[in-house]
Amino acid sequence: MKFGGTSVGDVAAFERVCGIVANQLDRKPVVVTSAMTKVTDALLAAFEMARRDRLEDAVASLEPHFERHVEITEAFFPSDAENVFHNELRLARQEIKDLLTRAARRSLPLQMLKDAIVSYGEQLSSRLLAEALKSKGIRARTVDSRRLIVTDDEFGAAQPIIDETNELVKIELTPLIEDGEVPVLGGFIAANRGGETTTLGRGGSDYSAAIVAAALGAAELQIWTDVTGVMTCDPRVCSDAATVPVLSYEEAAELAYFGAKVLHPKTIKPAVDSAIPVRVCNTSEPELTGTMVLADSGEVPNKIKSIAHKSNISILRITSARMLGAYGFMSAVFQVFDRHRTVIDVISTSEVSVALTLDKPDNIDKVVEDLSRIGEVEVEGGYAVICVVGEGLRASTGLAAKIFNTISDVHVELVSHGASAVNLTFVVRESDAAAVIGKLHKAFFSEKVNAKSESCDLTK
Numbered sequence: 001m002k003f004g005g006t007s008v009g010d011v012a013a014f015e016r017v018c019g020i021v022a023n024q025l026d027r028k029p030v031v032v033t034s035a036m037t038k039v040t041d042a043l044l045a046a047f048e049m050a051r052r053d054r055l056e057d058a059v060a061s062l063e064p065h066f067e068r069h070v071e072i073t074e075a076f077f078p079s080d081a082e083n084v085f086h087n088e089l090r091l092a093r094q095e096i097k098d099l100l101t102r103a104a105r106r107s108l109p110l111q112m113l114k115d116a117i118v119s120y121g122e123q124l125s126s127r128l129l130a131e132a133l134k135s136k137g138i139r140a141r142t143v144d145s146r147r148l149i150v151t152d153d154e155f156g157a158a159q160p161i162i163d164e165t166n167e168l169v170k171i172e173l174t175p176l177i178e179d180g181e182v183p184v185l186g187g188f189i190a191a192n193r194g195g196e197t198t199t200l201g202r203g204g205s206d207y208s209a210a211i212v213a214a215a216l217g218a219a220e221l222q223i224w225t226d227v228t229g230v231m232t233c234d235p236r237v238c239s240d241a242a243t244v245p246v247l248s249y250e251e252a253a254e255l256a257y258f259g260a261k262v263l264h265p266k267t268i269k270p271a272v273d274s275a276i277p278v279r280v281c282n283t284s285e286p287e288l289t290g291t292m293v294l295a296d297s298g299e300v301p302n303k304i305k306s307i308a309h310k311s312n313i314s315i316l317r318i319t320s321a322r323m324l325g326a327y328g329f330m331s332a333v334f335q336v337f338d339r340h341r342t343v344i345d346v347i348s349t350s351e352v353s354v355a356l357t358l359d360k361p362d363n364i365d366k367v368v369e370d371l372s373r374i375g376e377v378e379v380e381g382g383y384a385v386i387c388v389v390g391e392g393l394r395a396s397t398g399l400a401a402k403i404f405n406t407i408s409d410v411h412v413e414l415v416s417h418g419a420s421a422v423n424l425t426f427v428v429r430e431s432d433a434a435a436v437i438g439k440l441h442k443a444f445f446s447e448k449v450n451a452k453s454e455s456c457d458l459t460k
């Protein structure tokens with residue numbers, strides 16, 4: 001059971017988590033938690049201040065966040081004598097201050113110090129959560145993830161060394177679980193072979209949880225967050241958007257990229273590879289089942305699971321008549337994007353031209369300049385990508401026709417279909433996006449849809 005930052009954001013959230021864990025004790029859970037919400041950002045900001053020689057500001061900036069931890073302890077342990085966390089926090093404060101001082105003096109490699117500092121978010125939240133669970137009579141025990149998850153030396157985005165990690169997870173956790181204890185681990189944090197603290201990259205707690213689930217051969221990985229799973233579309237666009245009950249891993253991966261940022265596909269891969277179902281649930285609505293992600297979800301009758309979108313998209317078109325029949329055109333085009341490290345989202349090609357979409361066109365001027373040597377280039381902003389996802393989309397006859405018939409009054413700028421078996425992607429003007437999503441949602445998911453096309457701001 002992995003709890004995200006908002007799920008451990010305040011006293012009420014901790015209470016809910018205790019209830020959720022208590023309800024599943026017979027399933028022998030292992031708990032993985034993120035840092036309390038905003039704490040990771042605060043620690044990173046403090047690190048930046050310290051290395052810019054604002055050590056005092058850095059230390060002071062963390063106080064309100066330590067205070068938030070204290071509030072939790074006060075709610076769970078009314079008497080000071082019982083409050084073992086006070087001491088932990090005092091030590092952590094001192095250690096963080098030492099590390100910030102080192103960052104100011106640059107007395108250790110900065111990337112290493114940064115990970116050491118930022119790891120306190122999860123170190124503290126996991127200790128706090130274990131204490132909160134204990135106060136409810138649950139036999140919880142903090143286990144330091146840095147003893148279990150072994151990574152390479154890539155501070156800030158470390159890669160786990162899976163064989164060694166699997167061994168350690170089993171050795172450390174199995175006896176506790178068998179003994180009826182609930183291990184509580186901080187997500188995101190790990191250590192290299194030399195024992196130095198590393199982190200798995202932002203949002204890495206899901207990854208930690210998936211690694212642990214895979215190592216233990218868990219029956220299920222539960223990702224507890226602040227939304228009820230993956231939705232049929234953005235609920236700000238359609239008021240009757242509903243939770244998708246089951247998704248395949250491939251569908252979840254396509255959706256994650258286009259807007260439905262509930263799960264990062266990389267982070268749940270260890271669980272999916274071990275055929276462990278991943279369930280995304282809402283801490284505020286624990287009675288709902290959320291979305292289940294399986295290695296293979298099978299086809300639903302109408303084949304479509306969800307409609308995702310992404311706004312603020314630019315279309316770039318490059319045409320080169322002299323490339324007709326010659327090879328090397330694509331390669332030349334892609335080399336330019338590679339050189340400028342620019343990510344392409346959707347692509348569509350003809351014999352002499354390529355159209356593609358760009359999300360954050362930071363280097364767009366340089367890209368255009370280089371592409372102009374290959375052909376004529378046009379760039380236009382103000383578009384939205386609509387991504388219809390569902391197992392069986394490529395294989396079923398007439399589905400593309402139904403999609404485009406539903407929106408026959410809308411101008412479609414670019415279409416990409418067939419690369420993935422589970423997705424059909426097209427691009428429309430941003431001003432048409434809400435209406436397009438509303439119509440598709442109505443056609444594929446319900447009759448009484450209420451498209452809030454005017455009131456909603458898709459750029460958020």
Ligand code: ASP
Nearest residue numbers: 034040188202203204205
């Ligand atoms: N606390 C870390 C972050 O904010 C990891 C996580 O929440 O998954 O990125």
Ligand code: MG
Nearest residue numbers: 004005034203
């Ligand atoms: Mg997260």
